[in-house]
Amino acid sequence: MQTRKQVYLDHSASTPVDPRVVEAMLPYFGEVYGNPSSTHRFGRGAERAIEDARITVADILNCQPTEVVFTSCGTESDNLAIRGAGWSACHRGEPSRLVTSPVEHSAVTNTVNQMGALMGFETAIVPVDKFGSIDSAIFAEVCERGGAVASIIYASNELGTIQDLPLLSRIAHAHDMLLHTDAVQAGGQLDLDVKRLGVDMLSLSAHKFYGPKGVGLLYVKDGVDLAPSQSGGSHEHGMRAGTHNTAFIVGMAKALELAYDENDERLPHFTKMRDQLIQGILDRLSCAELSGHPDRRLPSHASFVLHGIDANALMMHLDMVGVAASSGSACKTGNPEPSDILLGVGYSEDEAKSGLRLSVGLQTTADDISYALDVLETAVAKLNKLTREMAR
Numbered sequence: 001m002q003t004r005k006q007v008y009l010d011h012s013a014s015t016p017v018d019p020r021v022v023e024a025m026l027p028y029f030g031e032v033y034g035n036p037s038s039t040h041r042f043g044r045g046a047e048r049a050i051e052d053a054r055i056t057v058a059d060i061l062n063c064q065p066t067e068v069v070f071t072s073c074g075t076e077s078d079n080l081a082i083r084g085a086g087w088s089a090c091h092r093g094e095p096s097r098l099v100t101s102p103v104e105h106s107a108v109t110n111t112v113n114q115m116g117a118l119m120g121f122e123t124a125i126v127p128v129d130k131f132g133s134i135d136s137a138i139f140a141e142v143c144e145r146g147g148a149v150a151s152i153i154y155a156s157n158e159l160g161t162i163q164d165l166p167l168l169s170r171i172a173h174a175h176d177m178l179l180h181t182d183a184v185q186a187g188g189q190l191d192l193d194v195k196r197l198g199v200d201m202l203s204l205s206a207h208k209f210y211g212p213k214g215v216g217l218l219y220v221k222d223g224v225d226l227a228p229s230q231s232g233g234s235h236e237h238g239m240r241a242g243t244h245n246t247a248f249i250v251g252m253a254k255a256l257e258l259a260y261d262e263n264d265e266r267l268p269h270f271t272k273m274r275d276q277l278i279q280g281i282l283d284r285l286s287c288a289e290l291s292g293h294p295d296r297r298l299p300s301h302a303s304f305v306l307h308g309i310d311a312n313a314l315m316m317h318l319d320m321v322g323v324a325a326s327s328g329s330a331c332k333t334g335n336p337e338p339s340d341i342l343l344g345v346g347y348s349e350d351e352a353k354s355g356l357r358l359s360v361g362l363q364t365t366a367d368d369i370s371y372a373l374d375v376l377e378t379a380v381a382k383l384n385k386l387t388r389e390m391a392r
């Protein structure tokens with residue numbers, strides 16, 4: 001189908017790979033192809049690149065290079081943190097309860113649920129307010145009963161809301177619990193200094209900050225006892241077996257470095273585009289309510305509940321006119337499921353089927369925003385008309 005314009009407003013789902021990142025990766029597909037674990041010169045070249053990448057990442061996280069574990073994605077990092085901490089605590093005969101929130105990515109939620117259902121781990125969910133923020137007093141109450149780890153998302157993929165990690169980490173530590181954070185959406189935008197955040201483990205994924213898909217990392221504070229969930233060779237200090245993906249690890253480090261070098265320009269741009277979207281939608285769509293926190297939210301992230309609108313149908317309308325957006329829910333055509341996150345912050349089933357997430361990026365322009373607002377207004381009007389006609 002011929003479309004007037006293509007506007008990508010789904011950067012929270014994935015970002016394009018920065019050409020400078022592609023350039024940094026290229027030698028590791030051809031020229032430097034040795035296995036980084038091999039002791040000959042071919043292997044040593046690849047190993048050097050991986051260790052340089054580790055130093056680059058460690059500088060940004062303000063940690064030791066030995067505290068960085070490279071993984072295949074954010075999902076794997078979350079799995080390793082939760083399973084590893086739970087299994088280790090169990091093995092030591094210490095409290096192995098797992099604490100999390102209702103606004104986690106499924107990589108955390110489903111891992112915690114599986115640990116509970118299949119392995120008998122006790123689990124607890126800290127309630128959140130309508131914005132998805134955790135109340136520190138309630139968190140403290142839940143932690144009082146102890147446990148292995150609390151896994152709390154840094155910035156919500158669906159609501160954009162940012163949690164107060166320094167405070168939550170102090171509370172978890174006061175109860176001898178580890179604090180893991182899924183920082184996949186925060187990566188490239190928010191402070192990743194693990195000392196300031198106070199976290200024991202932190203997950204990242206490169207494709208959210210203009211790096212390649214299929215590579216991530218887990219920061220693991222020195223001294224944290226973590227049983228590997230992928231066993232085999234002794235790669236990554238024994239915490240994650242499997243031959244390294246040299247090119248992608250190099251690409252992730254380059255992408256992270258570029259993000260934090262350029263954030264003085266990137267973040268004001270994201271914020272400006274995001275605010276134009278939020279203002280425009282609230283001005284033009286009477287059915288729109290901003291979801292997530294109004295201020296403590298990701299610079300690139302705008303999310304809404306569009307009362308009375310079926311998000312699944314809206315996504316199709318927008319796609320047909322060239323706008324890529326997300327419902328924020330696990331919608332599949334013909335099988336619209338309400339968003340667990342919107343349900344988790346107290347929206348009704350119908351409201352949880354009407355989520356809209358728009359996330360801006362480096363290439364987003366004011367013209368893109370104004371086009372998106374126009375087509376959104378038209379699509380919502382069409383859907384409302386259809387609903388009225390069907391009700392007759």
Ligand code: PLP
Nearest residue numbers: 073074075105107157184185205
């Ligand atoms: N955690 C959050 C908050 C995410 O948004 C995502 C991806 O959308 C993930 C984890 C999973 O990351 P990956 O796609 O690298 O597995």
